[in-house]
Amino acid sequence: MPESLIRGMVESDLEMVLSWRNHPDVRRYMYTTHEIALKEHRAWFKSVDENPDVDLLIYEEEGLPKGFxxxxxxxxxxxxxxxFYVAPGSEKGVGRRLGHSALSFAFSALSLHKVCGQALDFNDRSVRFHLSLGFRQEGRLRDQHYDGKEYRDVVCFGLLENEWEALVSESVL
Ligand SMILES: CC(C)(COP(=O)(O)OP(=O)(O)OC[C@H]1O[C@@H](n2cnc3c(N)ncnc32)[C@H](O)[C@@H]1OP(=O)(O)O)[C@@H](O)C(=O)NCCC(=O)NCCS
Structure with missing residues (x-):
């Protein structure tokens, strides 16, 4: 297993994260799919960075940033x-390790009770990803998202802290 860590995003990460976010393999799965300008991205960062209820995190392996x-x-x-998204072009396994690291942070460092995820219905990888990390599908919001051409369902997932701890202690993950 590569040495990994999860750390807070800082201003000097902005351009790297924007290049990931704007990559077609990432933005096609987001609720907003337009190419984001650096100015808009900076404004977003400024607005959420000071919010204590939002954690913007960078996942690193061997000292290299691999995901957000x-x-x-x-x-x-x-x-x-x-x-979340992994840096486009990342090798297989990065996504799963990012997920594991982020959930450990969420349930240990932040002492959360529950983590919720949402995926657009056609994002098969994200659906598989959530299920493989132990999330349960909790619902499907029909025609919840309009992408400018058509309505898409949104698949909702949830993972409780005790479910996560059980999976970790059984070494299932
Ligand atoms: C969603 C996301 C984080 C999921 O990560 P992931 O693609 O499952 O990441 P992994 O690298 O762990 O796995 C990639 C594939 O290789 C497989 N894999 C992982 N490790 C492997 C290994 N050692 N050998 C062979 N295959 C492996 C996984 O099972 C997965 O297969 P799948 O696509 O059939 O499910 C990633 O796809 C992503 O960033 N997508 C774009 C943004 C996005 O959709 N974000 C979520 C919005 S809800």
């Missing part, structure tokens, strides 16, 4: 929504 994770506790302190 957003944990937002804006609805309730112990329950977070997460969003």
């Amino acid at each position: 994770v957003n944990l937002s506790r804006t609805r309730s302190r112990p329950v977070a929504d997460w969003g």
Whole structure:
């Protein structure tokens, strides 16, 4: 296993994260799919960086940034929504390790009770990813997202802290 860590995103990460976010393999799976300008990206970072209920995180392996994770506790302190993407072109396995690292952070460092995820219905990799990390599918919001051409369902996932701990202690993950 490569040496890995998860750390807070800083201003000097902005351009790297924007290049990942704007990559077609990432933005096609986001709720907003337009190419984001650096100015808009900076404004977004400024608005959320000072919010104690939002953690913007960079996942690193062997000292190299490999992905981004957003944990937002804006609805309730112990329950977070997460969003994430790996650096486009990353080797197989990075996504799973990023997920593992981010969830360990969420349940240990942040002491969260629950992490929730949402995936657009055609994002098969994200659906498989959530299930393989122990999330349960909790619902499907029909025609919840309009992409400018058609309506898409949103698949909702949830993982409780005790479910995560059980999977980790059984070494299932
Ligand atoms: C969602 C995302 C993080 C999921 O990660 P992932 O692609 O499952 O990451 P992994 O590198 O762990 O796995 C890639 C594939 O290789 C497979 N794999 C992993 N390790 C492997 C290994 N050692 N040998 C062979 N295959 C392996 C995985 O099972 C996976 O297969 P799948 O695509 O059939 O499920 C990633 O695809 C991503 O960033 N997507 C774009 C942004 C996005 O959709 N974000 C989520 C919005 S809800």
